[in-house]
Amino acid sequence: MAEPRILVAVDGAVATITVARPEKLNAFDIGMLKELALACDTVEENAAIRVAILTGAGKAFSAGGDIKAWGGMRPEEFGHQWVRLGHRVFERLATLRVPLIAALNGHALGGGLELAAAADIRIAESQIRIGLPETGLGMVPGWSGTQRLVQRFGAQIVRRMVLGGETFSAAEAHGLGLVDAVVETGTSVAAAQAYAARVASRGPAALEVAKLMLSVANGEDNGSAVEALGSILVAKTGDLKEGVAAFSAKRTAAFKGEW
CATH class of the missing domain: 1.10.287 (Helix Hairpins)
Known part of the structure; x- marks a missing residue:
């Protein structure tokens, strides 16, 4: 049986969801999307959990969708099995009953940024970059990049990423409101844990x-x-x-x- 690639660890009131495919920069395939949905169920069903952290294994947060997973799909498969499935799963993540903190330990590009945007709070390490490069591949963001990101960050910032292909450093992203804090390399999870403890102390x-x-x-x-x-x-x-x-x-x- 294949090793799980979405891990959930619970420590008291805090659940940590880790995207664990470091050899592929935590890029998603269909199986991982389904695993993420199950991870959301695990968090929802545990009444002891008051806050959740989302991060990536290794040096990456998430490279988004694995091109090999969708590149050969027929258009109808791409629309229904890939885009709509990812959209539903990310919506599930965004609407968790508990606050969600994203610890951005690596770049958040394309679907990786859409994943981060599902969180309520984003803590980024200083070396990362953020962007939506899909139009450079002849496609468009499909996991709420043009919807949730616009609602949360504003249309003009998203236009710059989608239409102009701009990427932003952690410091620039902080200034634009895309992330809530910037910390040193290797410390995002610890910072997220500290913030999670703060959240968990509230009603x-x-x-x-x-x-x-x-x-x-x-x-x-x-x-x-x-x-x-x-x-x-x-x-x-x-x-x-x-x-x-x-x-x-x-x-x-x-x-x-x-x-």
């Missing part, structure tokens, strides 16, 4: 609800965020408990409007 329910509220304010995932907030609120009420009890007992519910 977990407040963190989850605040993350949903921020998503709504930023125009991301409005429908599901609103429904999640409403469902959490209603689930705490006496009316829900009474409704479930009445259903089980096959009687008419006596709602009292208790919050």
Whole structure:
């Protein structure tokens, strides 16, 4: 059986998700996308986890999509099996119930930057570069590079990366708001762990609800965020408990409007 290439380690309230294909600069293939979705499930299902860290093994964060994985696909396969799958998985990552911190230990280019953009906080090492080089290969960003990145960082910065092929150093990315902090080479994971401890010390329910509220304010995932907030609120009420009890007992519910 093949070794897993998306690793999840849990230490108390902190989960660390590591993209572990260093020999390919942590470039993704379809199997890795599916593994990342399962890693998201692992984090979601563990109530003890309050914050997650995302990083890469070796010297790379992620080179994005492995060209060998998609280069020979038919157009319909490329659209459905590659682009749409990656989009769904990255959306799953972006909407984790817990805050997500990306420790950028290496370059974040193309799909690697789209992966980093799914995080709530990005901590970059000083030597890295950030960019979206897809148009140089005759293609376009497909894992929310023109959508989530525009919502989070602004259209003009994304235009420069997509249309002009510009890449930015960690310092430049920090000045543009693409990353939240720059640290020395080899220290991004430790910095992310320190920030994760800070996050984990705060109220977990407040963190989850605040993350949903921020998503709504930023125009991301409005429908599901609103429904999640409403469902959490209603689930705490006496009316829900009474409704479930009445259903089980096959009687008419006596709602009292208790919050």
